[in-house]
Amino acid sequence: MVQCQVSVLTGRPLELRQRIADEIINVLQNAFRVSIDEHEASITVEIREMERETFRKVVKKLT
Numbered sequence: 001m002v003q004c005q006v007s008v009l010t011g012r013p014l015e016l017r018q019r020i021a022d023e024i025i026n027v028l029q030n031a032f033r034v035s036i037d038e039h040e041a042s043i044t045v046e047i048r049e050m051e052r053e054t055f056r057k058v059v060k061k062l063t
Contacts, residue, residue: 002028003044010049017047 004024008017025045035041 001042001044002032003046004028005046005048007048007050009052009055011052012049017049021045021047 006020006024008020025043028043028045029036032041032043036043
């Protein structure tokens with residue numbers, strides 16, 4: 001089983017999130033072609049929305 005979760009901030013259009021999911025699943029299908037062809041396999045993609053109001057991020061710059 002291959003599972004990919006992508007988190008995006010709220011406000012992205014549905015069409016964009018659908019396009020991201022479609023592109024990722026296409027890439028994963030190509031990457032795992034042998035497993036899919038020779039074995040039972042599943043691929044799952046989930047696009048999650050993170051609420052801007054509660055999202056926090058800290059970035060440390062490398063020197």
